[in-house]
Amino acid sequence: MPELIETTVVRTPIAGAAMLSARDVSVAFPAARGGWIEVVRSATFDLHPGEILGLVGESGSGKTVTSLALMGMFRAGSRLTGGSIAFDGRDVTALDEKGWRELRGNRIAMVMQQPARALNPAFTVGRQIAEVAGRHLGLGRKQAWEHAVATLDRVHIPDARQRAKEFPHQFSGGMAQRVLVAMALACEPSVIIADEPTTALDVTVQAHILQLLRELVDDTGVSILYITHDLAVVAQLCERAAVMYAGEVVEVSDVVDLFERPRHPYTQGLLDSIPVGVEKGGRLRGVPGQIPSPGSMPAGCRFHPRCAHVLDGPCTTTPLELVTHDRGADRCVRSADLTLTGVSRGTA
Amino acid sequence: MSVQTSSAGDMSVGSSMHHAGLSRYIVIGGVAFLLFVAAFGPLVAPYDPFHNDLTVTYQPPSSDHWFGTDALGRDQLSRLVLGTRTSLMTAFVAVAIGLVIGGPLGVVAGFRRGWIDALLSRVIDGMLAVPALMLALTVIAVLGPGLRNATIVIGILIVPWFFRVARAATLDVSQETYIDASISVGCSKWRLLLRHVVPNIASPLLVQVSLSLGLAVIIEASLSFLGLGVRPPDPSWGGMLQEAAQRLDIGYLIWPPGLALVFTIGIFTLLSDAVRDSLGASGGRASGA
Amino acid sequence: MALLEIEGLTKTYRRRLSSTPTVAVEDVSLILEAGRTLAVVGESGAGKSTLGKLVARLVEPTSGAYRLAGIDMLALRGRRLRAQRRRVQVVFQDPYTSFDPRMTIGASLEEPLLIHEELDRARRRSRIVELARRVGLEASHLDRRPHQLSGGQLQRIAIARALSVQPELIVFDEPVAALDVSIRAHVLNLMADLQAELGTTYLFITHDLSTVRVLADEILVMRRGRAIEHAPAAQLFVAPSEEYTRALLDAVPSPVPRTRTARREGARLSLSPGPRALGSSSGLTTPASLHKME
Numbered sequence: 013m014p015e016l017i018e019t020t021v022v023r024t025p026i027a028g029a030a031m032l033s034a035r036d037v038s039v040a041f042p043a044a045r046g047g048w049i050e051v052v053r054s055a056t057f058d059l060h061p062g063e064i065l066g067l068v069g070e071s072g073s074g075k076t077v078t079s080l081a082l083m084g085m086f087r088a089g090s091r092l093t094g095g096s097i098a099f100d101g102r103d104v105t106a107l108d109e110k111g112w113r114e115l116r117g118n119r120i121a122m123v124m125q126q127p128a129r130a131l132n133p134a135f136t137v138g139r140q141i142a143e144v145a146g147r148h149l150g151l152g153r154k155q156a157w158e159h160a161v162a163t164l165d166r167v168h169i170p171d172a173r174q175r176a177k178e179f180p181h182q183f184s185g186g187m188a189q190r191v192l193v194a195m196a197l198a199c200e201p202s203v204i205i206a207d208e209p210t211t212a213l214d215v216t217v218q219a220h221i222l223q224l225l226r227e228l229v230d231d232t233g234v235s236i237l238y239i240t241h242d243l244a245v246v247a248q249l250c251e252r253a254a255v256m257y258a259g260e261v262v263e264v265s266d267v268v269d270l271f272e273r274p275r276h277p278y279t280q281g282l283l284d285s286i287p288v289g290v291e292k293g294g295r296l297r298g299v300p301g302q303i304p305s306p307g308s309m310p311a312g313c314r315f316h317p318r319c320a321h322v323l324d325g326p327c328t329t330t331p332l333e334l335v336t337h338d339r340g341a342d343r344c345v346r347s348a349d350l351t352l353t354g355v356s357r358g359t360a
Numbered sequence: 361m362s363v364q365t366s367s368a369g370d371m372s373v374g375s376s377m378h379h380a381g382l383s384r385y386i387v388i389g390g391v392a393f394l395l396f397v398a399a400f401g402p403l404v405a406p407y408d409p410f411h412n413d414l415t416v417t418y419q420p421p422s423s424d425h426w427f428g429t430d431a432l433g434r435d436q437l438s439r440l441v442l443g444t445r446t447s448l449m450t451a452f453v454a455v456a457i458g459l460v461i462g463g464p465l466g467v468v469a470g471f472r473r474g475w476i477d478a479l480l481s482r483v484i485d486g487m488l489a490v491p492a493l494m495l496a497l498t499v500i501a502v503l504g505p506g507l508r509n510a511t512i513v514i515g516i517l518i519v520p521w522f523f524r525v526a527r528a529a530t531l532d533v534s535q536e537t538y539i540d541a542s543i544s545v546g547c548s549k550w551r552l553l554l555r556h557v558v559p560n561i562a563s564p565l566l567v568q569v570s571l572s573l574g575l576a577v578i579i580e581a582s583l584s585f586l587g588l589g590v591r592p593p594d595p596s597w598g599g600m601l602q603e604a605a606q607r608l609d610i611g612y613l614i615w616p617p618g619l620a621l622v623f624t625i626g627i628f629t630l631l632s633d634a635v636r637d638s639l640g641a642s643g644g645r646a647s648g649a
Numbered sequence: 650m651a652l653l654e655i656e657g658l659t660k661t662y663r664r665r666l667s668s669t670p671t672v673a674v675e676d677v678s679l680i681l682e683a684g685r686t687l688a689v690v691g692e693s694g695a696g697k698s699t700l701g702k703l704v705a706r707l708v709e710p711t712s713g714a715y716r717l718a719g720i721d722m723l724a725l726r727g728r729r730l731r732a733q734r735r736r737v738q739v740v741f742q743d744p745y746t747s748f749d750p751r752m753t754i755g756a757s758l759e760e761p762l763l764i765h766e767e768l769d770r771a772r773r774r775s776r777i778v779e780l781a782r783r784v785g786l787e788a789s790h791l792d793r794r795p796h797q798l799s800g801g802q803l804q805r806i807a808i809a810r811a812l813s814v815q816p817e818l819i820v821f822d823e824p825v826a827a828l829d830v831s832i833r834a835h836v837l838n839l840m841a842d843l844q845a846e847l848g849t850t851y852l853f854i855t856h857d858l859s860t861v862r863v864l865a866d867e868i869l870v871m872r873r874g875r876a877i878e879h880a881p882a883a884q885l886f887v888a889p890s891e892e893y894t895r896a897l898l899d900a901v902p903s904p905v906p907r908t909r910t911a912r913r914e915g916a917r918l919s920l921s922p923g924p925r926a927l928g929s930s931s932g933l934t935t936p937a938s939l940h941k942m943e
Contacts, residue, residue, distance in 0.1 A: 070831060216692065216897065219902070241829070242902070244903060247903065247904050271906045282830065285834060286859070287860055288859075290862060291862050291882075293841075296834035296860075298831050298833060298834030302799050302832070355904055537746040538750075540702075541748070544706075545738070545760055545810070546764045547731075555749075559751045560750070
């Protein structure tokens with residue numbers, strides 16, 4: 013078996029500073045009849061070096077749009093209407109496309125939801141990885157190929173050398189997702205943005221992918237922004253989490269705090285929705301009402317029509333701001349006086 | 361992944377909508393104009409299109425004859441106007457033939473699958489394998505020339521396209537969950553077809569109708585050019601082009617029918633784009649961000 | 650007499666260009682009493698959706714027997730089959746594609762009534778208004794098109810449509826998988842309430858073990874077309890007898906965060922709440938509660 017040529021690239025993170033940082037990021041889409049519809053409003057959170065930050069939200073939360081904005085990707089005519097983005101201490105808000113191309117795939121990489129659609133069916137997986145690595149790391153063809161094989165090996169694809177010569181359709185869902193992770197890893201990025209990478213996978217396969225991600229962070233210190241709607245995954249994988257609702261970040265917190273003592277009623281609602289310990293004959297809890305659509309947001313707190321603790325006046329008139337405190341941040345005027353109970357412990 | 365409706369805000373691509381507005385007006389105007397000329401033109405035309413006046417042959421455009429006269433002294437404008445009616449009516453009838461024959465056959469093939477589909481598809485494939493003009497000439501040779509037969513031939517030529525579109529759309533719709541839902545609720549095959557399949561394949565069929573109109577116009581013009589469609593002395597754009605081709609030194613003979621053809625086909629093409637755009641944009645849903 | 654009896658049900662697909670047939674469901678047998686819920690769980694490719702379609706007679710089995718309240722469902726054809734279809738109804742995974750996009754909700758709800766009952770227009774209308782209210786919607790929703798309602802609302806209408814002909818068995822194929830997590834409870838609670846009220850038997854197909862407990866009396870675990878284990882729900886979660894079932898249960902992430910100490914020490918992810926992941930500070934106590942996780 014030929015020696016794998018090592019091509020690790022060493023990057024020294026700036027200690028303490030956030031790896032990726034969003035401040036008041038707002039994104040709007042063009043409306044059918046002219047004008048703009050704001051889909052993300054004033055999103056603020058930091059991703060620290062070597063940590064896994066969960067970005068939690070349901071549909072309409074704006075989590076995918078936000079994550080794309082953090083890579084300078086604006087689809088369907090959308091644009092950044094406010095705020096700033098910083099990567100590794102550098103302000104990238106006004107970065108042009110050329111600048112972003114240097115970063116994408118190289119320093120910041122994305123792992124998407126459906127591997128079958130993210131991989132090009134016409135090329136072997138080895139070729140696809142080698143191409144990305146070759147372009148950004150300046151490797152020659154043979155070196156790039158070896159690097160691709162080594163990366164596939166790193167994500168625990170058995171028989172990597174042989175499998176590198178295979179096409180995407182020859183991989184099962186879980187294996188294909190590993191290939192996507194490998195592609196993201198190829199240039200040793202500082203940040204990986206994973207957009208619901210395991211949502212479409214079986215639970216046993218998901219378990220392995222989560223384990224893999226944890227391992228990568230422990231081994232290489234890469235930072236991961238993990239987007240999901242599944243709080244149980246957040247509990248197992250993430251150190252901190254940012255919760256989004258209807259286009260706004262409503263809470264940012266350490267995960268243990270989030271689960272034991274959340275500060276926003278929507279977070280509590282999400283925790284309540286986890287069907288822990290409810291048996292036949294019991295009631296599941298959810299959040300009453302519906303997620304508002306971008307064109308018709310409630311006045312004041314966007315969650316207030318569905319909130320059990322709503323106060324007429326403070327919650328229903330002016331839009332709320334994200335308030336930072338020593339343990340994180342939240343967007344609830346009542347967070348100081350409410351004591352939310354956190355995730356239930358399995359009592360029926 | 362959850363999907364959320366956004367009834368108040370529509371996240372479609374903003375910029376292309378403005379562009380669509382202008383071409384929509386052009387299409388509506390153009391089609392209205394053509395229909396008007398075809399319907400009322402011959403009534404207000406200055407001369408009888410068939411009237412020969414050998415004293416004024418090959419007259420260039422003047423205040424008497426806006427588009428000049430041809431070899432037999434006939435007013436070009438009046439002939440052009442009557443030719444509009446001929447072209448449009450032929451196109452409509454031919455497309456109707458194509459739709460009425462090709463559509464249902466396509467639905468049956470797509471819905472029943474199996475040997476019916478195999479048989480019909482092979483026949484249609486056979487028709488498509490023969491070059492259109494050859495097929496047309498062969499059928500005309502059998503039926504004889506003339507506008508009526510030409511219209512039938514054009515209709516036959518268009519049948520395969522409607523078959524294909526209807527079949528593909530039916531196949532698509534048959535895979536949809538709501539078909540399964542209707543079956544499980546107890547729908548009979550007929551009810552499924554009429555209430556669920558046909559309304560949902562109407563859009564692609566409409567697009568095909570608008571596409572076929574332009575096609576029909578040009579095939580009719582070609583056949584008339586060859587003398588196999590509209591026969592003299594009946595005026596038609598193809599026929600006028602044929603006569604103009606014999607005197608290429610005279611510019612004003614060839615421009616009117618030529619431009620009329622280009623304009624008409626252009627309008628029908630824009631129409632098919634507009635139909636496709638407006639049908640595609642309606643009833644869509646926005647996905648969660 | 651049991652409501653649902655299946656013996657040796659098998660479905661094989663034969664691809665034209667391939668010599669090896671795909672076995673979607675292989676030799677599945679089960680008996681289900683009326684009024685109970687059987688959850689069919691498994692991963693992708695397990696054959697659970699195919700099983701649901703076989704029971705709903707949307708797909709013909711290659712072999713096997715299937716009886717509903719004693720009637721041989723496989724022997725039915727044509728008009729008799731259509732008439733018997735009212736006894737087994739289906740709620741599909743994606744609410745948006747399970748309704749004809751060109752019809753209003755009311756028209757879709759009316760269809761089963763038009764087919765199976767002889768009611769005049771006014772009576773039909775009042776029936777569907779009542780059905781809509783039963784599932785928590787208003788009469789005004791009936792005049793809308795599918796894309797104008799939310800996923801949760803549409804799925805409730807799908808349940809209403811299933812109920813409209815008073816079926817004995819409803820097959821739910823991943824009914825909440827396509828819905829937001831915070832509104833899944835609404836649909837699941839509705840299903841539970843309706844069952845308590847009407848005594849309808851449910852076949853609940855899902856890959857999500859955590860949502861199963863609130864409804865399931867029995868659980869059938871499938872893998873690659875075969876039935877691996879069939880047990881009462883409570884028993885399966887506490888003491889599964891099959892290796893595969895155990896692996897499935899273990900793989901579900903526990904909604905209890907790893908403690909800070911566990912993280913700092915680089916402890917491996919605990920996807921089942923083993924003692925290391927919980928630590929002493931998280932408040933969970935006895936080993937018995939460890940197995941109570943979904």
